[in-house]
Amino acid sequence: MTPFNDPEMEELMKIKEPYKKANRKYKAEDTIINIGDIHFGEGNFHVFSGPCSVESKEQITEVANRVKAAGATVLRGGAFKPRTSPYAFQGMAADGIELMLEAKRETGLPIVSEIMNIALLDLFADVDILQVGARNMQNFDLLKALGRSKKPILLKRGLANTIEELLMSAEYIMAGGNDNIILCERGIRTFETATRNTLDISAVPVLKKLTHLPVIVDPSHGCGKAELVEPMSLAALAAGADGLIIEVHNDPANALCDGPQSLTPDQFDTLMRDKIRPMSELMGKKLGA
């Protein structure tokens, strides 16, 4: 149906599985993704942390210093925010990216931020990891454009997307030539209303079997409640995840976005020291290496 003038691609199309480059049958060993001194894969366990949205220089710098001290190895922070309502805070945009870069310079932490519009790719030149959010998991033009980039991509599962569809979206990026993809389970839509979404922990071992790409879990968006971040972080680690992405805010009660699911820096510190570190040791994973 689709003719290729590329011998490697012709070879690939002979694989019957719907996803080919992302398929562990095609490449058995784990993909290792290098971001500065950080290595995904090789049995390491990484925690991404930071606020849902960048709000000010003070906020992002304080949070960055605190999460770094606690053991986080990547700083997260949204500058462009996908909000259900056009009247809700949409993020600081270019200014937010600039503040993230300042925090990066100050702490040395690599940074991850969501890109929603490929026209703004230049703005993300010094961002270490580009995040594709759940609502854009099947924004195929965005995926194709990121396939032409060489930057690591954090690809989040859509709210109603199957595990196979997540792998097909990774395949879009890989088919374009970019193999640096970190997959992220962040909760799916179900009838249950006690949690914001239903975090599908079983997606972790299913993905680890089907693909060689690293898999992390977002318990903050997955559950929508700060009190569930600890148990679900530990569940993700126990199920074999390669990392976590946890929201931390210096003042959750006054956060411009997603305060109810954010930990304070103190809570994050305790979680890392008393819970995640000992469990990652038990699981034979090296925390933040």
Place this chain on the structure above:
Amino acid sequence: MTPFNDPEMEELMKIKEPYKKANRKYKAEDTIINIGDIHFGEGNFHVFSGPCSVESKEQITEVANRVKAAGATVLRGGAFKPRTSPYAFQGMAADGIELMLEAKRETGLPIVSEIMNIALLDLFADVDILQVGARNMQNFDLLKALGRSKKPILLKRGLANTIEELLMSAEYIMAGGNDNIILCERGIRTFETATRNTLDISAVPVLKKLTHLPVIVDPSHGCGKAELVEPMSLAALAAGADGLIIEVHNDPANALCDGPQSLTPDQFDTLMRDKIRPMSELMGKKLGA
């Protein structure tokens, strides 16, 4: 949270409902959308029809002539196709748009086609209605850009999006200044596997109560089976929809996309004449006016 320097917007923000411009409480009378000689609203009932994908000049022209003769008032046809797999047929792109325009010139039918990338907006200059597909319903940058356009928008409900979220996405377009929006129910994701999706017919009366915007239904994508198009078209009409969008292909068995859910031109002709016309009369709707 979001400061506006616009008195109308300041007024709007006082409305407590999450969607404001789309809200029937704010504007009780139905929005009428004019496309050439066609008027949405005022008790008219319109059927959009055509192939899932434009495949050739012969195909689109033949289908266009047949569906026009049968009573369709808008020609649909995909040039840019959102496909789960990067290895599946992605549409004829610019050539597909050109063929749609030829079919428009030949038949006089206004045309609708999906736009996935705002960078390609110029290519759609002569397309009458821009479709936002289910996977892009929360591609907010796309919605904002379309708000600055004045073209009618066909906004499809996402596979896991609530009715309220659909209205919030319409609100994004309206907040930008474009009120010409047609909403489309096209099936949601559930546990049921007998149908491709579960077509939520109750979304029609719910939407008609909540908003003044016209609402149409896509039974082809909603069910994924040609044999279900007739009963579900009639159900949508009986539930109060303002129109339908039905896939028709000259050769469904060999269609490059979605053949199993496409009607033949003969089947469409029979459906329109023997079923949709008498039922629209019973419902007090004027077919294709």
Place this chain on the structure above:
Amino acid sequence: MTPFNDPEMEELMKIKEPYKKANRKYKAEDTIINIGDIHFGEGNFHVFSGPCSVESKEQITEVANRVKAAGATVLRGGAFKPRTSPYAFQGMAADGIELMLEAKRETGLPIVSEIMNIALLDLFADVDILQVGARNMQNFDLLKALGRSKKPILLKRGLANTIEELLMSAEYIMAGGNDNIILCERGIRTFETATRNTLDISAVPVLKKLTHLPVIVDPSHGCGKAELVEPMSLAALAAGADGLIIEVHNDPANALCDGPQSLTPDQFDTLMRDKIRPMSELMGKKLGA
């Protein structure tokens, strides 16, 4: 796996389809179910109506007379109520059945009521149709016991059950020797919160193709809102249903159960006369015969 000493059953087991006796491939013609002078099938359309719960002699008698006058052919009324909370009104139990029988004697309408416990079967001796509620669709011991009865069964689809599972539950009853089954779509659980459940209208044509059993729709429980009963009743009829089950209460605001989804007798009268009658004529169905 299961040895049968019954030649008919041995023959049946050779059919590969999971449901055999319920399968249209095994019996092409519609099953006709006779209840007094009423015939299901043969192109008839029946409306079951009455209150969610029997509350008093005055209530059930008044409602029975009103819905009969409006054209309903079966009186519904719950005596044993499956309630989520043990502290909610559980129905009038045996007294409720007695009041239903009085209303039957007064109006001549056959009656349907839910049975939740097979130990109470004797109490239902003069009830014309035994209802298996959504929560008991896979109460297999109940299904087996009803298979040994010869009474018509109204089998409701479970909230999270597939169409195939509904047919398998019908098969349980039929395997026991009772072929008098009316299937009922009454809404499934999804993420949508604007309606109580999502009424799966597409289940009607899917079931009509797969089985020879009659299929009715319950828009009252399916949507949970009185204002949606009219459009969804018409949608069900348009999609090919053989009947409806509609809740009518003389005083919805003070109903002990499900008031928000109940019509008044006047609303039901108007719905039957102005909407359901003309549409059943258009669909070529004979109302209440």
Place this chain on the structure above:
Amino acid sequence: MTPFNDPEMEELMKIKEPYKKANRKYKAEDTIINIGDIHFGEGNFHVFSGPCSVESKEQITEVANRVKAAGATVLRGGAFKPRTSPYAFQGMAADGIELMLEAKRETGLPIVSEIMNIALLDLFADVDILQVGARNMQNFDLLKALGRSKKPILLKRGLANTIEELLMSAEYIMAGGNDNIILCERGIRTFETATRNTLDISAVPVLKKLTHLPVIVDPSHGCGKAELVEPMSLAALAAGADGLIIEVHNDPANALCDGPQSLTPDQFDTLMRDKIRPMSELMGKKLGA
């Protein structure tokens, strides 16, 4: 609405929460359930294990001895099986219970088995824990009857039931006077097809907060694949569960029911020794006490 002649109940009804006796607000300390020498609660962690169905004396005795040696403290085994198809193996019925009792006498392990029909309660006189299966979670007559028993109840969450509904079903049993309830998360229905169900691990911390009753997890039914039992068992333990229920079969390939999700005795032994024991120590739980 419901008048009570019981002062304790009158007091109870003043609590505004929908579930009262099951509510941690009403009773802060964990409920401890004693079964022979085994204590649920007090920071213990129990693993229930055994085959899906009892198939023969040799099978159940062998499995019982093996799982006991590996550290399981309760033997599970189905005698009455709820099967979607009436033509599938329905269990050994009374003979199955008898074989479970023999295995109990031989190993000293307390036993749990599913009861689907209250008329058979006498048959379960020496069964230690009565299981209410997912399909019967809202079989309210069964719940009421079990409320009058004093036996410990293992109450499984229904496939489409919310956490609150699970607690309301527990409340039915408690309102009848039986407080000995163990709750079980066993997967919910979603659109995902890579797993049999989606195991909702977040239900564990949500339940532990809302109720004082113990909570266990069934990774076997929850995922439907043997390879997922290990990671999901560890995830459940890490999330705070009080126990697990794991299917073990001496010959999974030839099991009469649910073979694909069963571990072999060797696999179970390794899981307990190498994974569950060290993780329960890390979590500060005493395994099988």
